[in-house]
Amino acid sequence: MADYMPKAQSVLPFKYDSGWTGIPNAIFEIYSFHPKFTASCLKVYIFLLHRYNISLGYAFPTHDQIADTLGLNRITVVRAIKALKELDLIVVDKSHTCDNDVYYFKSPLTERNAFEQRFPEAIYKRIEHKKTRLKDAQTRHERKVDFKNEIKN
Incomplete structure (x- = not known):
């Protein structure tokens, strides 16, 4: 082989x-x-x-x-x-x-x-990371919606 x-x-x-x-x-x-x-x-x-x-x-x-x-x-x-x-x-x-x-x-x-x-100090860092990632995902979603709206107009 x-x-x-x-x-x-x-x-x-x-x-x-x-x-x-x-x-x-x-x-x-x-x-x-x-x-x-x-x-x-x-x-x-x-x-x-x-x-x-x-x-x-x-x-x-x-x-x-x-x-x-x-x-x-x-x-x-x-x-x-x-x-x-x-x-x-x-x-x-x-x-x-x-x-x-x-x-x-x-x-x-x-x-x-x-x-x-x-x-236990690792809990705070993990939670903060999760919040940051959620905010990042929301921002990307908003940009995608804005982009699609621009294309329609």
């Missing part, structure tokens, strides 16, 4: 032999509504997943490696790591062999109710 794609790559919609990094859906669908979960947090989280060493059980890039790879400054990296710790997505420890931190992953919460019970 010419179009056969190995099972490990079947999650991507195209053949890609240079490696890829998976990310739990809850990160996009639930954690994104936490006020401290910024785009930089997402980038750092994905990078840490990318650098996870399965045989050691942790990731161990330096802050400089993270910053340089992602095009962030060190302060942004430090803030993102702090937020990821507060959101209980990672545990940070000192390396016993090097001078840098090591990052252990924790399973994200997968139910919105459990997440919002643990992090």
